[in-house]
Amino acid sequence: MTFTTYLSAQLVDFVEVYKKYFKKTYSTCIVLAICLLVCIALFVRFGSEGSSIHYKQFSILGYFLLRFSEGSNYDLVDLSKLIFIFMVSIFSISISRFENSDLDSAEKKSITGNISSADIAPLIFILVLTSGIDYGLTKIYGIYELKLSAFSVWACGIILQMRIYIPFFLFSIMIYQLRMERYPKITFKKIFFLFVTLWLFNEFTIEMAQFVRAQIFRFILIPYGNANTYIEESLLALPLIAFWFLGFHSAMNSSLRLLDEPSKTGNPEEDEVEETEKEMEEDGGTFQVDEPQ
Secondary structure (H helix, E strand, O other): OOOOHHHHHHHHHHHHHHHHHHHHHHHHHHHHHHHHHHHHHHHHOOOOOOOOOOOOOOOOOHHHHOOOOOOOOOOOHHHHHHHHHHHHHHHHHHHHHHHHOOOOOOHOOOOOOOOHHHHHHHHHHHHHHHHHHHHHHHHHHHHHHHOOHHHHHHHHHHHHHHHHEEEEHHHHHHHHHHHHHOOOOOOOOHHHHHHHHHHHHHHHHHHHHHHHHHHHHHHHHHOOOOOHHHHHHOOOOHHHHHHHHHHHHHHHHHHHHHHHHOOOOHHHHHHHHHHHHHHOOOOOOOOOOOOOO
């Protein structure tokens, strides 16, 4: 699969996932978002006060977006995004089980009723593993931060990216294994394509959060003036965080699956032609491919 074909397929998957599951799962996503914000609130309450550069935030959403402590310091709040990815993984497996069910639609379990302890246990293992990796990378970051060299600056940037995306990679692989009952064949191409997808949607969520907070939340909170709106803004963030669940589900669940789909003809361009012909036939239209002269 070429890079452009992959991006096109991934974009279609994003749209189809939201179109198919948004109304069915949004209430569940709201519940998961509430659980996430409760976890972050507990991390803030029982964390080491003053150890995090982001300890005093505008709302709980701030800890979700800017979760890293300063230097080699590590605080419970740093686990916020890991807990989010863990919840997305559970949500993703549940949807995948629903999609793969052989039962008729009327006999299928609800989307949220397709998860079992056998699915959650491996995800908990990945959560513990990524937490340990995150802590170790924090300590390595602290070592390089003390050195005032160009290489150290570069190394700190790489470590920061590793802290963000290693959990995404590991949870994506585990989601694939639980869904397909086999581990994916990892290649540089698959890692690169998966990274691009995760980076695009992760950056989209950050830009979206900053825009919504600046233009919508602040407008809604104008009557409060300069008063502390920590609780109000945290509650306003719930629908926003809930909206992201399906997007990260698509990014983490579909990327490796799309790359593992076998080519029907051995030629990606011919596959696209066949797929287009099929869609035209389903729509009752006609499709004609010019024969080479």
